[in-house]
Amino acid sequence: MTALAVQTTNLSKSYDNQSALDRVDLRVPEGSVYVMVGANGAGKSTTFKILMNLERPDSGNASVFGLDTGANGPEVRAHIGYVPEHYDAGYRWMTSARLLQHAEAFYPSWDSAYADRLVKSLDIRMDRKTGGLSKGEGRRLQLVMAMSHRPPLLLLDEPTEGLDPVARRQLLTLIAEHLADSPTTIVIATHHIHEVESLADHIAALNGGRLVAQMSRDELQKNVRRYELELPENWKAPAGLVATQTRTSPDGRDAQWTIIGDERDVAERLTSSGANVREAQPLAFEEAALALLSGERAQ
């Protein structure tokens, strides 16, 4: 059985009676690149804050590498490289070099040579004051701070936000290199699913604080498919199908449905309802991820 880097059980959190997380059970296998998708306010950032023990859950618990995040806050944070959603320079008077030196003091595992390499790769100007950095420059500096102590877990909350296309590509290449170089589990919360498509091997969809689905990439390919259907007259869809992006021809005889569920089971149910399944095609990663989100709504 694969060990889990992150596990949450019944994790719930509300702010002013608004549910931010509702009984979320995350399972992030060690060594995976786990992509969390969801609209703003879906609960991605709150999950990260609870994992960092920056927020206390209302109920449920969370663990990182088997350590309870509430009981072992400092130990858990020592294992995490965290890039929060919003860039906060903090010490605006510090140069980038001094800020890195500051971060280094807190991580005995800091790899200075690797930090230098990252600084060069991301083209960070070390003599600039952090208060004067652009959003993108600040983001890059945050990434260097998060990665230089070679944490076994990286929590990246919208890591490419504020970066220009070239910097985005640079950053994603760097993450791929980091993965090849250091055994790391990465949890990425992002709106830009296509950017992390090549890295992702697991996906979770959050909607309104609820975990709609989580599965491996292989399961995603198997379970989210586009079905080409030939329909009889007055056909009625079988109950309980989670279908999104339905498209039907004007005469009502041909349809294209994206359906979430085991392919054999879905096909059997469609066939027994009288529909003829012409083809069931796997979707591209981003399309499938979006189908998970909209599937929840359709259900």
Add this chain to the structure above:
Amino acid sequence: MTTTPLHHLPRLSQVVREQLRVTALSIRLPAIALAAIAAVVTMLVIADFLRGRGGVEFAPELSLIPAFAGALMPIAVWLNEQRFGAGFMWTLPVDRTRHALAKVLAGWIILIVAVTGFVIWLLILALITKGNITGDEIIRLLPASYDPNVSAVDPSTLRTIRWSFPPVLRLVPFFAATGAYILASAIALGFRHPFRWIIGTVAAVYLTAAIGQGIADDQFWALSGKLIRTLQEGRYGLDTLLSARAESLRTVVTFSNGQRITAWRGLPVVTDWIIAVLLWTGLGIGGLSAALMRHRENR
């Protein structure tokens, strides 16, 4: 079970050292400005001395500058930190309470170094200008029956005595700065909006006093006035902490012939000062402990 090797936490001494470096760096500009002001004052004092004016008396206990520095220091210490919420400092792998305490300790060390510098500077000024550095002086002591509301004092009621300032009271500036620093740190860490609380409290005190005066409620007015006076100038009041009462016991009196002199209403008592230090510092430590509770790990 995880197979990931666990990372170590930084040593607390390392955390304190880093906070010391960061705090020292963050206040370097005001420190340079103060050093420049001290240089100008030194030149003016020496110029005065060369023109034949009297030397500077070495009496650091009379200066409220260390206490002011202690009260203002927490602003400098916490200015760049997001004290509440998910600020950068709290994402580091250090127990939050210990981290906050380490930062308070770092600020205190810098404060004490600064106060030492200030006392040495006063001593150097006194030595250069051949001022009194022993604390041995002739003073005029007012009678116990002295009433500050009586406009003129009979000179024959004053006693002239030779008095030697107790050497232990040379430590007053250090304890004054420490007491003020701990109290101010408790406010800075305990309240999300400390200035609002300070201004609100001061306004409430004045408003209460004004209402008391307005409705001519003598008992209320007398009680609140006595309470404020006790806190300020009582035997163990703030003035005892900040100057061993050297400030409040010295007063300018006018003789029947119109001559004005500085006289003492009483003499500083070492045990009173020690008790005041213990009381106020204890109060500050209690407040600081309560404030640190707001920054504990979410267990």
